[in-house]
Amino acid sequence: MSVRISLAPLAAAVAEAGGVGTIGAMCLPPDELRDNIRQARSLTQGVVGVNIMYAGSAFNQLLEVCIEEAVDYVAIGAGFARGPFKLLHQANIPGFAIISSVKAASLACRTQGITGVVVESGTAGGHLGPKDPEVTIWELFPPVLEELQKRSFSGPVIAAGGLADRQDMLRALDMGADGVQLGTRFAMTEESSASSAMKKAWQEATGSQVQWWSPTGFASRSIVPHPEGQLPQVSVNGTRCYQCLKRCAHHDDPTQSHCIRQALLNSWQGDIEHGLVFSGARVGDMTDIPSAAEVMARLTTGS
Numbered sequence: 001m002s003v004r005i006s007l008a009p010l011a012a013a014v015a016e017a018g019g020v021g022t023i024g025a026m027c028l029p030p031d032e033l034r035d036n037i038r039q040a041r042s043l044t045q046g047v048v049g050v051n052i053m054y055a056g057s058a059f060n061q062l063l064e065v066c067i068e069e070a071v072d073y074v075a076i077g078a079g080f081a082r083g084p085f086k087l088l089h090q091a092n093i094p095g096f097a098i099i100s101s102v103k104a105a106s107l108a109c110r111t112q113g114i115t116g117v118v119v120e121s122g123t124a125g126g127h128l129g130p131k132d133p134e135v136t137i138w139e140l141f142p143p144v145l146e147e148l149q150k151r152s153f154s155g156p157v158i159a160a161g162g163l164a165d166r167q168d169m170l171r172a173l174d175m176g177a178d179g180v181q182l183g184t185r186f187a188m189t190e191e192s193s194a195s196s197a198m199k200k201a202w203q204e205a206t207g208s209q210v211q212w213w214s215p216t217g218f219a220s221r222s223i224v225p226h227p228e229g230q231l232p233q234v235s236v237n238g239t240r241c242y243q244c245l246k247r248c249a250h251h252d253d254p255t256q257s258h259c260i261r262q263a264l265l266n267s268w269q270g271d272i273e274h275g276l277v278f279s280g281a282r283v284g285d286m287t288d289i290p291s292a293a294e295v296m297a298r299l300t301t302g303s
């Protein structure tokens, strides 16, 4: 989870508790990603991977770091291309594609190097892939799985988006998922690098809503103090452009959109009034900030 939410402490804690820990690489300078990978490795022998958004302008450099550091896996979202998966395949690193449609499932089956897929629904926190951003994992997963099976996809298929607890996890496994990916639940942990203001906002939130105005061109889901259709109050004019995305509406016209990186960084720095707090649809069902190990124990043993 980006920007700066899932770094070495959270990824290592999840991995140490038997899960798959993921460092969110979007908007990290490549050297900082390298430091985080090494720090996580120093904290755990468990499985630690990296999530990179293809839409990011530093995508190639971040992928290079992952390959040089021989991370345990790489998940690629917000766009799709064959080249990166080929590179991962050559480096013997499992590559996961984050997909949100039957069409993307079909494409994934025809792409060398895709070892597994994460099927992410519209009820997930963050940027959303599905055409219908309200589609639940219970609606999206079965037809996507059917397509993958029809095309003899043999890798793990992970369900994500709107999963909050063990009951959800068991339901997803029952539906045929090989595993689950939870975002908001782990953003709301002690080891998450989110600001205390973000953690408080998640704790107090009763739900999340879809915004259509991300400069990335994707819809996104968050709890925000901004009503639908309004930009976060990050200076639309005058925000310096970080050139962080390959295509960005704010870069093209700073008067028409906001800087997504600044909006996320503001929240990370504690100023949620001028930022975005990405969040899944089930945020209202989570009120505490436990350790990542505690979350893992609740998921795996029900204790």
Ligand SMILES: Cc1cc2nc3c(=O)[nH]c(=O)nc-3n(C[C@H](O)[C@H](O)[C@H](O)COP(=O)(O)O)c2cc1C
Binding pocket: 001, 002, 003, 005, 024, 025, 026, 051, 052, 053, 076, 077, 078, 098, 120, 123, 124, 125, 126, 127, 160, 161, 162, 163, 181, 182, 183, 184, 185, 187, 277, 278, 279, 280, 281, 282
């Ligand atoms: C704060 C936050 C940041 C996120 N950042 C990313 C990201 O950088 N890349 C990505 O592929 N998904 C990102 N996501 C989506 C998560 O990886 C995960 O798939 C999603 O949160 C699952 O839905 P849930 O929050 O309902 O569990 C983010 C989610 C949250 C809540």
